[in-house]
Amino acid sequence: MNLLVIGDVVARPGRRAVLNNLEKIRDENAIDIAVMNAENAAGGFSITPEIAEELFAGGIDLMTSGNHIFDKSEVIPYIKKNEKLVRPANYPPGTPGTGLFVGELNGFKFAALNLLGRVFMPPNVDDPFKIADEAVNSIPEDVRIRLVDMHCEATSEKYAMGWFLDGRVSAVVGTHTHVPTADERILDNGTAYVTDLGLTGSYAGVIGMKKEDVLQRFTRFPTKRAAHSKGEVWICCVVIEIDEESGKAKSIKRLRLTDLH
Numbered sequence: 001m002n003l004l005v006i007g008d009v010v011a012r013p014g015r016r017a018v019l020n021n022l023e024k025i026r027d028e029n030a031i032d033i034a035v036m037n038a039e040n041a042a043g044g045f046s047i048t049p050e051i052a053e054e055l056f057a058g059g060i061d062l063m064t065s066g067n068h069i070f071d072k073s074e075v076i077p078y079i080k081k082n083e084k085l086v087r088p089a090n091y092p093p094g095t096p097g098t099g100l101f102v103g104e105l106n107g108f109k110f111a112a113l114n115l116l117g118r119v120f121m122p123p124n125v126d127d128p129f130k131i132a133d134e135a136v137n138s139i140p141e142d143v144r145i146r147l148v149d150m151h152c153e154a155t156s157e158k159y160a161m162g163w164f165l166d167g168r169v170s171a172v173v174g175t176h177t178h179v180p181t182a183d184e185r186i187l188d189n190g191t192a193y194v195t196d197l198g199l200t201g202s203y204a205g206v207i208g209m210k211k212e213d214v215l216q217r218f219t220r221f222p223t224k225r226a227a228h229s230k231g232e233v234w235i236c237c238v239v240i241e242i243d244e245e246s247g248k249a250k251s252i253k254r255l256r257l258t259d260l261h
Contacts, residue, residue, distance in 0.1 A: 001032040001033070001108055001145065001241075001242050001244050002029055002030050002031050002032050002033075002239055002240070002241055002242075003032065003033050003035070003145070003147065003170070003171065003239070003240045003241075003242055004026065004029065004031040004033070004034040004035065004237055004238075004239055005035045005036070005147065005149075005171070005173050005197060005237060005238050005240065006018065006034070006035070006036035006037070006060075006197070006200050006235065006236070006237040007036075007037060007175055007180065007196070007197025007198045007199055007200055007236045007237060008037045008039065008040050008066075008175050008178055008197070008198075008199045008200065008201075008208075009036050009037065009038060009040065009041050009055075009199075009200045009201065010040040010041070010044055010178070010199050010200065010201030010202070010207075010208035010228060011040065011041070011042070011043050011044045011202070011208065011228035012043075012228070013201045013202040013208075013228065013229075013230055013233045014040070014041065014199065014200040014201030014202075014208070014233070015041055015051065015054075015055065016233075017201070017233050017234075017235050018036065018055065018058065018060070018200060018235065019054070019055070019058040021235060021257065022034065022058055022059040022060070023059060025235070025237075025255075025257070026059060029239045031239070032106055032107075032108060033061050033062070033105050033106055033108060033110060033145075034059060034060050034061050034062075035060070035061065035062045035063070035064065035112065035147060035149075036055070036060050036063055036064075036200070037064050037065065037066065037149060037151070037175045037197070038052065038055070038063035038064070038065055038069075038085065039064075039065035039066040039067070039068045039069045039151070040068060040199075040201075040208065041055070042072060043227075043228060044208060044209060044226070044227075044228045045068050045071040045072065046068050046069055046070065046071035046072035046075055047063070047065070047069070047072070047075055048072055048074055048075065048078075049074060049075070049077075049078040052075075052078065052082070052085055056084070061084070061105045061106065062084045062085075062086065062101060062105060062110075062112055063084065063085045063086065064086050064112060064114040064149040064151070064175070065085070065087050065114060065151070066088060066114075066116060066149075066175060066176055067116060067121060067122055067151065067176070069087045069088075069097075070087075070096075076096050079096050079097035080096045080097060083097075083098050083101055083103070084101060085097065086098060086099060086100070086101050086113075086114045086149075087099055087114060088114050088115055088116035088151060089113060089114055089115055089131050089132075089135055090115055090116055090125045090127065090131040091116070091124075091125055091126075092124060092125075092126070099113065099115070099131075099135070100112070100113050100114075100135045100138070100139075101113075102139055102140070102143055108145055108244070109140075109142060109144065109145065110143065110145050110146075110147075111139045111143050111145070111146045111147070112146075112147045112148075112149070113132065113136065113146070113147070113148045113149070113169075114149045114151065115128040115131065115132055115148065115149070115150050115151065115152075115161070116128060116151050116152060117150065117151065117152020117153060117154060117157045117158070117176075118152070118157070119152065119153055119154035119156075119157045120153040120154060121152055121153055128150070128152075128157075129160075129161070129164055132148070132161065132164065132165060133164075136165065136168050136169060144170070144244065144245065144246065144247030145242055145244065145247055146168075146169040146170045146171075146247060147169070147170060147173070148161070148165060148169050148171065148172045148173070149173055149174075149175055150172055150173070150174050150175070151174075151175045151176045152174070152176055153177060155174070155177075155181075155195050155196075158172075158174035158195050158196070159193075159195060162187060162191065162193040163187065165191060166187040166188060166189045166190070166191045167187075167188075167189025167190055167191060167248075168191070169191055169247075170190075170192065170240065170242045170247050170248065170249050171191060171192040171193070171240050171242070171249055171252070172191060172192075172193050173192075173193075173194050173197055173238065174194060174195045174196040174197065175196065175197055176196070177196050177207075178196075178198060178207035178208055179196055179198055179199075179207070180196060180197060180198025180199075180236045180254070180256060181194060181195040181196045181198070182254065183195050184238060184252045184253070184254045185252070186249050186250075186251070186252065189248075190246070190247075190248030190249055191248075191249060192238075192240045192242075192249035192251075192252040193252075194238055194252065194254065197236055197237060197238060198234075198236030198256070199236060200234065200235045200236050200237070201228070201229075201233060201234075202228065202229040202230050202231055202232055202233055203229075203232040203233070203234055204229045204231035204232040205228075205229025206226075206229075208228055208229060209226035209227065209229055210226055210227050210228065211229065213225075213226035213227055214226050233258070234256055234257065234258060235255070235256070235257040235258075236254075236255070236256050236257075237254075237255050237257075238252055238253060238254050238255065239252070239253045239255065240252045240253075
């Protein structure tokens with residue numbers, strides 16, 4: 001089977017790029033399941049129920065997220081009832097939503113685990129390695145196709161998670177830093193890995209935000225929250241071929257596509 005994983009979709013430019021091109025990407029790569037990181041989908045911070053529904057209707061099968069997922073309060077009742085919008089599993093007990101999806105998507109038994117790193121990240125999360133171990137051990141053995149989104153700042157923490165779960169999951173992909181890395185590979189025991197998928201959205205600014213606003217934050221005080229940038233829109237993603245019987249990755253292909261619309 002072929003799994004598409006799209007990196008952090010940022011604001012309207014990223015959403016439009018996904019909605020305009022997803023059908024073509026799915027057709028050209030024979031995609032069975034399409035996953036995207038949605039934590040920046042609404043203006044660069046979190047997601048709304050309306051935007052989530054539009055993306056699901058447009059061909060996204062499941063969404064992961066990260067440290068911005070609760071920046072918009074309206075997502076809280078939505079994430080409580082929609083298990084296909086996944087938040088980091090190592091948030092404190094009682095956090096709305098689920099960090100691990102286990103179910104059937106398009107005829108495939110599938111699991112998706114979302115984790116938040118701790119290096120240079122908010123301190124109110126549990127050990128992602130401990131939570132990863134517990135979560136992966138809880139997945140039924142017959143659910144062979146398993147994706148992990150490791151949302152964190154430090155590349156070393158992402159790579160460590162790749163090796164920690166090698167052979168136990170089909171793929172570990174990194175998100176959050178919004179810069180695509182060229183280190184996609186199959187690890188020793190059959191897990192596909194890439195340090196960061198990169199952002200899907202505008203590359204005309206700084207990691208998806210207006211360069212003038214970001215430069216102000218580096219050079220002046222007080223500052224304002226940066227608005228998203230526009231123009232030079234890329235779709236950054238990977239296509240992972242997975243053996244359905246073993247759950248091992250057979251190949252991983254990195255794509256950087258221009259939004260043609």
